[in-house]
Every structure is written in C-alpha cells, then in structure tokens.
C-alpha cells in the first residue's frame with residue numbers, strides 16, 4: 172500500500188485520503204495513518220506544484236553548472252556541496268560520476284543574474300576548480316511529465 | 332432482381348449493429364464525455380511504437396509467412412506459457428492473425444459445418460453472432476445474469492444443448508459485463524463440455540486485465556487443450572488496437588485449418604505490427620502493469636460511485652467495463668443512454684446492443700482518463716437521482 176500511496180501522491184498531491192482509499196480498496200483511516208507516518212519519517216517532505224513557467228510571465232532563467240572541485244579532507248565532497256546548496260539561487264545539487272563532480276541547477280530572473288552568481292559566488296568557493304555554465308533553453312519533460320500540450324483523444328466516441 | 336436482393340441473404344438476417352446507430356447520435360453532439368469506447372485510452376507505449384518505426388526505417392515492408400514471423404510466434408508461445416501455463420508449439424500450434432476479430436472468424440469458419448450450433452453466453456461481444464451466421468452456423472445465446480456474476484454455469488450450459496451443439500464460445504474477462512470465470516467456475520463446466528464433446532473457442536483478449544487473482548484459461552485444464560482454441564491479441568493489454576494484431580493457439584489440426592483460410596483470405600498480418608509486437612512481448616518493462624493498475628483504480632472509483640447512486644452494479648472483476656442495472660430508473664437501456672447523452676452529455680452504450688439479455692443495463696467503459704471518469708460519474712449520479720425521483 173505504501174508504494175501505491177506514494178506513487179499516487181507523487182502524481183497528484185491534491186488527492187484526498189478518501190479518494191486514495193477508494194482507489195486502493197482500503198479504508199480512509201488506514202490511508203491517513205500511512206500518510207502521517209510517511210510525513211513523520213520525512214519520506215514525504217512536502218507537497219509541491221509542477222508549474223510550466225513558460226506559460227506564465229514569470230519564466231525564470233535556469234542553468235546547469237558543471238562544477239569541478241577538490242575534495243576536502245574528512246568531509247570529501249559533502250563540505251563543498253553544503254556550501255553550495257545553502258544558496259537560495261541553487262535549486263538542485265547532485266554528486267556526479269564522470270568528467271565533473273557536482274551538477275548544480277541555478278535559477279535567476281535573468282541570464283546576467285545567473286552568470287554573476289556563478290562568477291561571484293560559486294567559482295570563488297574554496298576548493299572549486301572550475302564552473303561550466305549551460306543555460307536551459309527549453310524544458311521538454313520535467314519529473315516524468317511531458318510539458319507539451321496534452322494530446323487529444325483521437326479515438327472514435329463509441330466502439331464495441 | 333434488385334441489387335439488394337442480390338446480396339447474400341444471410342446478411343439480411345443479421346440485424347444492424349446497435350452500436351452504430353448510437354455512434355451517429357453521439358458523434359453529432361458536442362462536449363460529450365464518452366464512456367462508450369471499447370479500447371484503451373492509452374496510446375501504445377513508446378518502446379513498442381519506436382520498434383514499429385525502426386522496422387519501417389530498416390525496410391521491413393514485405394509479406395511475412397502465412398502463420399506470421401516465427402520469432403513472434405516464439406515470443407507468443409513464451410508469453411502464453413507465462414499467462415496460462417500451457418505449452419504451445421510455435422511452429423504448429425500458433426497462428427498470427429489480424430486482430431482477435433480475424434481469429435474469431437477463422438476459428439468459426441474452420442469448425443462450423445452448416446447448421447452447427449455455437450453456444451454464446453450473453454450479453455456478448457457484438458461480433459460472435461454475426462460471424463457465426465456468416466460461417467453457416469446457428470448462434471444459440473445463453474442468458475447470463477448479474478445474480479451469478481454474469482458467469483456461465485453448468486446448468487445454464489446444459490439447458491441449451493441439443494444434438495447440433497458443437498462449439499462453446501467463451502469470453503472471460505467479458506465484454507460488456509466485466510465478469511471473469513475463476514478456476515472453480517471453469518472446472519464446473521468441464522463435465523458438460525466433455526459429455527457433449529464440445530469444442531471451445533476462448534476469446535481471452537482481456538486476460539491481462541484481471542484485477543483479483545490471476546487469469547485462468549479453460550485450455551489449462553487436463554484434456555482441454557485438445558478441444559480449445561485460445562484467441563488473444565495486442566489490442567487491449569498493450570493498447571495496440573489500431574495495429575490490428577492478434578493470434579490463435581490450439582491443436583495443430585485446427586490451427587492448420589485456420590491457417591488455410593487465413594492464407595487465402597488474408598495472406599498474413601501486417602509486418603510492422605508483427606515487428607512491434609515482438610518487442611511488446613520481449614521487453615517486460617512494467618508498462619502493461621502500470622496501465623492495469625490505473626484501470627483498477629478507476630474500477631474501484633466506479634464501483635463506489637454506483638453504490639452511492641443506489642443502482643445495482645455487479646462488481647466487475649476484469650476488462651475495463653462495468654454493466655450496471657438501470658431498471659430502477661424505469662427507462663429502457665436505449666432511453667437511458669439517449670437521455671443521459673442529451674441531458675448530461677455523457678455517452679454510454681445501451682446494454683441491449685449486446686443482445687436481449689442486456690436490456691435494462693448500460694455498458695460503461697472506464698478506459699477513460701480518471702478526471703473525466705469522475706466528472707462523468709457525477710453527472711450520471713445527478714441524472715439517476717432526477718429520474719428515480721420523477722418515477723416515485
């Protein structure tokens with residue numbers, strides 16, 4: 172039941188416990204208890220909304236920064252990651268295998284703002300060797316959701 | 332002689348499709364939520380479509396062998412083993428067809444001699460009766476009831492048998508009722524089938540869409556493989572209706588006979604679909620399971636909505652249909668469907684389209700996006716309340 176509840180809420184956080192209970196064939200009480208437990212152990216951290224910003228007038232500028240770092244004694248990559256992820260401008264931070272070490276998603280209201288953030292804040296952190304900035308031009312799919320307009324139903328209206 | 336008189340007289344005996352009439356009505360109404368669609372609302376999973384595209388790029392645009400690509404038959408054989416536990420020889424016991432539709436036609440034409448009776452549990456999928464008649468047989472309908480979960484019982488079967496009875500045509504999980512037959516239910520039929528030496532055509536196109544327990548094929552019982560043709564296909568489980576691909580599996584004598592007809596009337600099934608189907612069966616990446624899970628969610632939403640409405644609904648356990656009893660509204664199936672369409676812009680199929688025993692019922696397909704289904708159920712609820720109040 173846990174996995175199903177998580178999947179359903181991940182897809183639509185607005186589902187009520189009652190609706191989930193109906194879909195899973197269990198009681199509302201069981202679902203409420205399970206959700207409470209998941210929230211308490213921080214498996215469910217928060218409920219957020221997936222927004223296609225391109226359809227609003229507030230479209231932010233996003234860039235993926237490839238960061239190469241020198242790992243530090245005792246804390247390894249975690250120390251630098253922590254210094255990076257504390258910035259509000261930073262939306263995601265991943266430790267990567269391969270050519271560079273940290274993938275950092277930075278968001279700002281203009282390209283200049285993002286570029287300045289990288290130049291002044293990110294690249295000046297001790298242990299950061301280099302930053303390569305890639306601006307995102309268009310989002311096709313985000314968190315498993317294709318952002319293009321929904322495909323219409325092409326089926327005949329009545330079939331046997 | 333007029334042209335009409337020159338047309339095959341059997342066709343005149345076949346009544347026009349009850350669905351066709353209603354289709355025109357719905358097609359001409361705007362803003363309708365349709366719960367009348369007998370096919371998945373999902374498009375074919377991309378990994379399957381992509382394989383079809385790739386095969387076109389590679390130039391696979393030719394005929395295949397009559398029986399279908401051996402590679403596909405081998406995959407089908409493995410799949411049937413997983414699904415039913417039965418071993419079918421891909422060389423002699425499997426035939427790739429143009430949908431289950433062709434499979435039904437081939438099986439009936441291969442087995443029916445003039446005047447043979449084909450026993451069909453009703454309400455039934457619309458094509459069985461007409462195909463039986465075109466094959467020269469006589470359809471004999473067996474009325475199943477919601478009290479029995481729309482299942483076929485040995486008593487019901489025994490009740491229609493005559494010396495001319497030859498074939499039992501089963502379809503479980505069922506279109507239009509959503510009924511399934513468990514292993515116990517099927518086992519009870521076996522003595523009757525054996526005593527009267529019946530052959531069985533088992534349309535198992537909805538097998539994957541079984542929501543409680545696992546699908547059981549009648550061919551999996553001892554002695555039954557020898558007298559059963561299983562029909563299955565890609566339309567429902569893999570959301571591939573438009574690809575037109577199915578298959579038959581059965582005793583080699585029957586498959587050979589069906590192949591003979593297929594060879595002269597169809598030649599082979601489309602190669603693009605066959606190529607894509609190989610990938611559909613080979614790559615078990617959970618896409619089917621995800622679709623089935625979503626249908627199951629909707630099924631439960633629907634069952635609950637009907638219990639709140641106070642309409643009697645036998646709980647559907649398979650396919651993506653529900654078949655509620657609407658007689659409490661005092662309306663006939665057709666009246667209900669028409670009024671619901673005009674007053675609430677929701678399309679359902681009158682139960683009477685699936686035979687006289689469907690009168691008093693409607694068929695609801697939940698192959699409809701969840702949010703549309705919920706909205707449609709709200710409208711049906713409002714409609715039913717209005718009609719039952721008026722009646723009192």
Ligand SMILES: Cc1ncc(COP(=O)(O)O)c(C=O)c1O
Nearest residue numbers: 331430431432456506564566577
């Ligand atoms: C019970 C049943 N059999 C066969 C078919 C036809 O399937 P296919 O697309 O494989 O021809 C359908 C389609 O609705 C069906 O419901």
